[in-house]
Structures are given as C-alpha cells and as structure tokens.
Amino acid sequence: MAAGLVISAPASGVGKTTLTLALARAWRNRGLNVQCFKSGPDYIDPAFHAAATGRASVNVDSWAMDRATIAHLVSRGTDADVVLAEGSMGLFDGVAARGVSGTGATADIAEMLGWPVLLVIDPSGQAQTAAAIATGLRDYRAGVRLAGVVLNRVASPRHEDLVRRALNEAGIAVFGALPRHAEISLPKRHLGLVQAEEQVEIGKLIDEAARFVAEHVDLDAVLRSAAAWSPQPAANGLNVTPPGQRIALARDAAFSFVYPHMLEAWRAAGAEISTFSPLADEGPDPSADVCWLPGGYPELHAGKIAANARFRSGLTAFAETRPVHGECGGYMVLGAALTDADGVRHEMTGLLGLETSFAKRRMHLGYRLAALAAPMPGHQVGARLRGHEFHYSTIVAQPDTPLAVVHDATGAVIAETGSRRGHATGTFFHLIAEDR
Structure with missing residues (x-):
C-alpha cells in the first residue's frame, strides 16, 4: 500500500521542486520505491523527478484531463511505497473557468486523490504571519487536508522559533526548517528550471539536497502524515491519438x-x-x-x-x-x-x-x-x-x-x-x- 502526499506552497519560487526531489531521493536511499507526479502543465519538472527516483514521472492536470485519465496516470504508483505529487504555483491557483475536471489547481488533485498537502513556506521577511498564511490555506477548501509544513530559507534560530511557535498555536505541524543553502539551488531559465538533461551534476545536486533535507526535516513524521493509498489500476487508457504509426x-x-x-x-x-x-x-x-x-x-x-x-x-x-x-x-x-x-x-x-x-x-x-x-x-x-x-x-x-x-x-x-x-x-x- 502506497503513501500519497501532495507538495505545495502559497506561491511559485518557494522551493517545492527542491523539497520534492530531496524527499524522493532521501526515501529512495532508505530503500523505498518512490513515484512522483507533476500537477499542472509544467513539462520540465518530470525529468527531475525521474532523476531523483529512477522512475518516469508524468503530468496530471485537472483543466485538461478528466478524472479517468488522471486515475489511469496515477495508477502507475500502485507498486510504489511513497507517491509524491508536486504542485505548480500556489495551492489553489488555477484559471477562472473550470476545465474538464477542475481549474488546473494543485488543490484539485489533492482533493481528487484524497492526499494531504505538505506545505513549503518561505517566511522570509515575516514571522507569525507565516502561520496566518498556512492557516488560511488549511481552511480555504473543505476537501483539501493539510498534513503540515516545512519551512524554507529560515534566517536564524530565533526566526525559526517565532514561526514554529505561531504554527504550533494554530495546530499546524512543523516537520522541519531549512536554513538558506545556496548549494542546492536549481539553476533557472526564462521558461523555468534549466532542464535536467542539461545538468551534468544533477545527481550530485539531488544527493546534496537529500542530505540537507534529511538533516533538517523529520522524514519519518512526514511519511506518517501521508495518506494510505491503495488504488486499483484504471481500466481505460489515455485519450490520446498518435499522429502516425x-x-x-x-x-x-x-x-x-x-x-x-x-x-x-x-x-x-x-x-x-x-x-x-x-x-x-x-x-x-x-x-x-x-x-x-x-x-x-x-x-x-x-x-x-x-x-x-x-x-x-x-x-x-x-x-x-x-x-x-x-x-x-x-x-x-x-x-x-x-x-x-x-x-x-x-x-x-x-x-x-x-x-x-x-x-x-x-x-x-x-x-x-x-x-x-x-x-x-x-x-x-x-x-x-x-x-x-x-x-x-x-x-x-x-x-x-x-x-x-x-x-x-x-x-x-x-x-x-x-x-x-x-x-x-x-x-x-x-x-x-x-x-x-
């Protein structure tokens, strides 16, 4: 039985991809089979997921895909121990008009699959306000459950203590806090991250991210927060016609x-x-x-x-x-x-x-x-x-x-x-x- 978890954040650029890769590699290093997905239309991140897990990753998209297609795609996680769906933009960010099964928001996938959300919060320039943001995200949509929070780019132990206290008072679990660490930053280009296949040191970078996150995040607590998930392989295939033989x-x-x-x-x-x-x-x-x-x-x-x-x-x-x-x-x-x-x-x-x-x-x-x-x-x-x-x-x-x-x-x-x-x-x- 797999454990399913969605990695999301209040906004883009907070560290979702880095945390996803680090968790995936850290659990893989422990001998677990990890399957990743990407919520939304980003076509670069799945290659990074594959580099971290050794398993192909695919996109799931509630605006463009119906529920049966999404079920078919995620059924590849049936034989995994851990399944991670990395979100895009902020947790509830999608388009104004509903598409096939949703607005393209990460929250659609979390609700559809019944997986709790691990939030990445960057409290730079704030302290207790980070708890207000996390609380708002937790309570915004009834069908979306919050597993807890990982803090990223924390400035100091005092800063971490202020944010942790506020989150604890709000009843939100804090699984770890990551100080700033330039060595695990992924290089970017105008369409997003520089592609995985262009980075000869990608394996070492993911290993360093895994080591760093394992040092500062309670991996066991994160894993316990994931939802037990035992899907049945979807009967139908993808609704895609090949352009030729x-x-x-x-x-x-x-x-x-x-x-x-x-x-x-x-x-x-x-x-x-x-x-x-x-x-x-x-x-x-x-x-x-x-x-x-x-x-x-x-x-x-x-x-x-x-x-x-x-x-x-x-x-x-x-x-x-x-x-x-x-x-x-x-x-x-x-x-x-x-x-x-x-x-x-x-x-x-x-x-x-x-x-x-x-x-x-x-x-x-x-x-x-x-x-x-x-x-x-x-x-x-x-x-x-x-x-x-x-x-x-x-x-x-x-x-x-x-x-x-x-x-x-x-x-x-x-x-x-x-x-x-x-x-x-x-x-x-x-x-x-x-x-x-």
Whole structure:
C-alpha cells in the first residue's frame, strides 16, 4: 500500500521542486520505491523527478484531463511505497473557468486523490504571519487536508522559533526548517528550471539536497502524515491519438519539451518512435510516416539550426510526401525565420511562412482549447484539443492558413491560431489531451 502526499506552497519560487526531489531521493536511499507526479502543465519538472527516483514521472492536470485519465496516470504508483505529487504555483491557483475536471489547481488533485498537502513556506521577511498564511490555506477548501509544513530559507534560530511557535498555536505541524543553502539551488531559465538533461551534476545536486533535507526535516513524521493509498489500476487508457504509426521525433537540447504521458500514449496505441537530433545535423528517419518537432529552446541554438544543411534538407524532403508537425519551438523552426534576443535573424526551414522574434520578448502563457479548422497529424477537422502555451516570442508574420480557432481558458479567442501549409502544420500550444 502506497503513501500519497501532495507538495505545495502559497506561491511559485518557494522551493517545492527542491523539497520534492530531496524527499524522493532521501526515501529512495532508505530503500523505498518512490513515484512522483507533476500537477499542472509544467513539462520540465518530470525529468527531475525521474532523476531523483529512477522512475518516469508524468503530468496530471485537472483543466485538461478528466478524472479517468488522471486515475489511469496515477495508477502507475500502485507498486510504489511513497507517491509524491508536486504542485505548480500556489495551492489553489488555477484559471477562472473550470476545465474538464477542475481549474488546473494543485488543490484539485489533492482533493481528487484524497492526499494531504505538505506545505513549503518561505517566511522570509515575516514571522507569525507565516502561520496566518498556512492557516488560511488549511481552511480555504473543505476537501483539501493539510498534513503540515516545512519551512524554507529560515534566517536564524530565533526566526525559526517565532514561526514554529505561531504554527504550533494554530495546530499546524512543523516537520522541519531549512536554513538558506545556496548549494542546492536549481539553476533557472526564462521558461523555468534549466532542464535536467542539461545538468551534468544533477545527481550530485539531488544527493546534496537529500542530505540537507534529511538533516533538517523529520522524514519519518512526514511519511506518517501521508495518506494510505491503495488504488486499483484504471481500466481505460489515455485519450490520446498518435499522429502516425512510425513517428520521427526530434529530440535534443533544442527540442525537448514533450509531455511524457503523450509519448507513453502513442506507444500504448501501437506507434513506434524513432528520435533524431537536429542539433547533430540529423534528419528524420526516412521510413517514418510522420515527423514531430516538440518545443524547447530553438532561440538558444538558432544559428546552428540554420547552418545544419542535412537536417534542413532531410526535413524538407520528408515534408514533400508526409506530414510534419511542430509545437511552439518546433513550430518556430518550421517557419521562415527566427530572430534571436540579440536581434540576429536566422533562416529556419521555411516549411511554413511563420516568422518569430525574441528581440522584444513578450510572455504568452496559459491553457488553450483549439478547434481544428484544418487537419493535423492524428486529428481531423473539428477535433477539440487541450494544451498549454508558454513562450516569449512574438509573431512577425503568420501568412499561412490558420490551423485552428484557439481560445484561452476564459473562452477568449487568441491570435496564435497555428498554421498549415502543404504537409506542414504547427501550433504554439503543447498538446496535453483531446476533448472527449
């Protein structure tokens, strides 16, 4: 029987990921099997979870997924001793309009699964007020239970004592207090953490975080606070249609943002996936029947992508007879040109007319519901797709046929419609699930 726990906080940037990784590795070092999940659409954290636990992690998302899909995904924790779901943003932060089974808030997952919440509180610049915040989070929603608190970035023993006393008076358990420790800080980039595969010292960093947390947090008390959980494996699979039978998938530092559950769903449906590296000047497998370019950081590698003739010619030849689809960064690479943050314009593959620029950065962030006006790999006209968009590029030109009518989570129509030209299609959003 597994023990389930949700790791959350009042806000982003408080230390949820670091604590999740540290707990996972510390318990793994004790011989426990630990399974992690990520609540919400963040596609970077699951790779860190896998590095800490040795088990694949996936996203669960109440805005984009129904309860059956979420149950299917979390059923992989059946054979684990401990199951940790790391939240995103603050505990109750989601969108204003309800999606498939919730608003995308971490609290939705906690209530749905019946797992208590371990709060990470950063009391910097405050003392007793931290207890007021924790109390408010505990009492805000009846179906969400609070296990207790771990304090992070505590300034001094006196500071810790003030906060602990206030939390104890409020009846909230304090499992530990972490003083500031720069050595376990995870490096960040503009879309969040620098990817796990880019960090050669990630194992050592997680080990240090585990050692540090084990020294300052009562791991046994945290484990006792988790909910006993014995799920039955979900009968249904994921509601995802693979884009083809043989999929050529771009996969390297420039093309790495793909949801793990999507790849698993494609394989479960019988699809075969072969990877290639545009940065290594490789083209897609000629025997594949579809090519998929995920998002990533093409703006950091635009010069190399532009210069890699074998990749560009191979992709162009592939697109003459078979579909090619790009998401976000992959979509930009399918376009005519990309201008980097220094204002340098780089020619891309030209399969679409899209031109984008990072010279004047503007954040585009949020859930997307798209109704296809033209077909794309795996989906016909009229299909309704749920996804998430997060990038800082601006559109300079988007001359091709719009791929979809796209709405944000409030129902407002947005300009990032995606594009279609010949066999090439692209979207700014990353696909999470199909609407049933």
